[in-house]
Amino acid sequence: MTINDTQEDLLPISQGFQTQPQVLNPVECKVIGKIPNYVQGALYRAGPGTMHVDQVDGKRYETQHWFDGLAQIHRFEIENEKVTYRSRNTATALEEKIRQGESRGNSFAQDVCQVVFSKSSTVMKESRKDDLNPLEMTNVSVVVAVDYPGVQNPDVVTILTDHVKIQNLDWKTLEPQSLYTYEKFNPKFAGVLSAAHPSVDAAKKETWQFTTVFGPRSGYNVFTISDENPEGELVEFVEAPPAYIHSSFITEHYYVLAVPPLYVNGMELMQKHNVAQSLHFDESAGCVFYVFDRAARKHVATYQAPSFFFFHSINSFERDGDLILDVVGYNDGSIVQALYFANLRKKIPYLEKAAPQHTRRYVLSDIASVESPKNILQATFSTLAKGVYPELPRINDSYFAKPYTYYYAINLNDPTAVNAYIANSLSKVNVKTEDYWVWKEEHCLPGEPIFIANPEGTEEDDGVLLSVVLDEAKGASFLLVLDAKTMKEIARAETNSVVPFGFHGAFKA
Numbered sequence: 001m002t003i004n005d006t007q008e009d010l011l012p013i014s015q016g017f018q019t020q021p022q023v024l025n026p027v028e029c030k031v032i033g034k035i036p037n038y039v040q041g042a043l044y045r046a047g048p049g050t051m052h053v054d055q056v057d058g059k060r061y062e063t064q065h066w067f068d069g070l071a072q073i074h075r076f077e078i079e080n081e082k083v084t085y086r087s088r089n090t091a092t093a094l095e096e097k098i099r100q101g102e103s104r105g106n107s108f109a110q111d112v113c114q115v116v117f118s119k120s121s122t123v124m125k126e127s128r129k130d131d132l133n134p135l136e137m138t139n140v141s142v143v144v145a146v147d148y149p150g151v152q153n154p155d156v157v158t159i160l161t162d163h164v165k166i167q168n169l170d171w172k173t174l175e176p177q178s179l180y181t182y183e184k185f186n187p188k189f190a191g192v193l194s195a196a197h198p199s200v201d202a203a204k205k206e207t208w209q210f211t212t213v214f215g216p217r218s219g220y221n222v223f224t225i226s227d228e229n230p231e232g233e234l235v236e237f238v239e240a241p242p243a244y245i246h247s248s249f250i251t252e253h254y255y256v257l258a259v260p261p262l263y264v265n266g267m268e269l270m271q272k273h274n275v276a277q278s279l280h281f282d283e284s285a286g287c288v289f290y291v292f293d294r295a296a297r298k299h300v301a302t303y304q305a306p307s308f309f310f311f312h313s314i315n316s317f318e319r320d321g322d323l324i325l326d327v328v329g330y331n332d333g334s335i336v337q338a339l340y341f342a343n344l345r346k347k348i349p350y351l352e353k354a355a356p357q358h359t360r361r362y363v364l365s366d367i368a369s370v371e372s373p374k375n376i377l378q379a380t381f382s383t384l385a386k387g388v389y390p391e392l393p394r395i396n397d398s399y400f401a402k403p404y405t406y407y408y409a410i411n412l413n414d415p416t417a418v419n420a421y422i423a424n425s426l427s428k429v430n431v432k433t434e435d436y437w438v439w440k441e442e443h444c445l446p447g448e449p450i451f452i453a454n455p456e457g458t459e460e461d462d463g464v465l466l467s468v469v470l471d472e473a474k475g476a477s478f479l480l481v482l483d484a485k486t487m488k489e490i491a492r493a494e495t496n497s498v499v500p501f502g503f504h505g506a507f508k509a
């Protein structure tokens with residue numbers, strides 16, 4: 001698939017993929033229905049908000065890939081059934097540098113050959129430079145974490161992405177408070193890339209994470225950070241080809257770094273200044289699972305499965321001596337190219353844009369009997385609930401790293417449809433029975449569903465889902481509240497503005 005489309009058969013550009021203004025002052029939403037009393041707090045969403053920048057010389061800088069729109073962070077506050085909405089652009093200094101033609105903006109996927117640089121790139125006034133907030137010089141827009149282990153500041157929320165930059169924002173105003181890398185925790189954690197989704201054991205307040213190292217010995221620095229040990233500990237360096245890895249797996253006793261064979265060519269990364277155009281999928285290499293004993297802080301086992309790609313682990317747990325890893329799996333890495341805006345806008349079936357994704361369950365069997373991590377064992381896998389094409393999966397967090405029954409996700413109803421952008425519904429999947437339920441409404445494109453448990457509930461799905469949904473017909477987004485048991489609507493809170501399609505969020509009670 002090429003980046004350039006044919007200019008024919010394009011969908012009308014979805015409002016969710018266009019630049020939308022920030023909403024700095026909280027606006028009250030119109031609530032329809034009744035939000036349960038236990039849903040009190042703030043829902044944060046992270047994603048792109050600025051998809052183009054008009055430069056000083058009259059040219060226009062167009063963001064080419066969904067992952068490269070400049071950050072806009074959103075906050076819905078729910079208090080006594082009243083809902084307010086605000087948002088803030090948090091990469092404004094980078095935006096200004098692009099406007100002045102001074103920066104191409106290091107990116108996930110921007111083709112620098114196609115970016116027109118301003119001839120006046122060296123004439124940015126010194127006074128203008130002084131105005132730029134150094135905390136807003138980088139685009140960080142993918143994952144929101146509250147109470148991130150090691151941060152130890154309840155007044156901030158933490159935003160992460162697939163490179164190593166981390167941004168803390170004021171929990172209420174969303175103003176950036178700090179910008180740093182994993183090296184701030186510990187210089188031994190140096191690297192170029194990381195997973196936007198660290199594996200966080202909230203109960204133990206411990207994070208397992210890695211950074212990717214390029215060089216003569218490429219590989220991964222695997223480390224932990226915890227509230228108990230905020231400087232963290234380098235567990236081990238694993239020598240392996242650098243790959244694009246967006247999440248990993250954790251169970252009660254183990255951490256699993258899965259390296260899918262969507263490899264990043266380090267030389268191309270240096271030349272092209274972006275990840276997406278430096279990726280190569282190796283059909284024959286397989287996906288390698290490096291298993292670490294959390295207590296022993298040691299690489300203890302290695303498994304391999306046929307090549308596949310994934311962004312998101314769903315959940316993982318231990319069962320009868322086996323490790324069970326549930327994941328949204330793709331046959332190959334074509335989804336990364338499919339997420340260029342040009343492809344997202346194409347009026348062709350999703351199937352022609354990318355191999356559709358499925359729920360996969362990988363089993364790493366009899367972990368305790370493994371004698372050496374040098375012996376590579378075979379992992380097995382099966383596909384669950386084949387009628388579901390999920391992404392952005394979430395679970396009831398109380399079941400994180402434990403046996404569980406349900407996950408929730410955005411869902412592509414019909415991969416043969418010509419006008420399905422990414423997802424046009426929400427799904428709930430029972431991973432034991434493979435039953436599933438769908439919420440869908442015409443013209444409505446939902447975002448990642450976040451589960452909020454009913455504190456008086458006793459069942460895993462006793463709670464609500466919060467999803468920010470764009471109603472394309474109305475040209476405005478609303479916060480949808482679904483009963484997670486029935487997948488029926490309980491309430492919605494309507495904004496007057498478009499919340500662009502983003503990635504992930506978090507709820508802070």
Ligand SMILES: [Fe+2]
Binds near residue numbers: 246311312
């Ligand atoms: Fe993600």
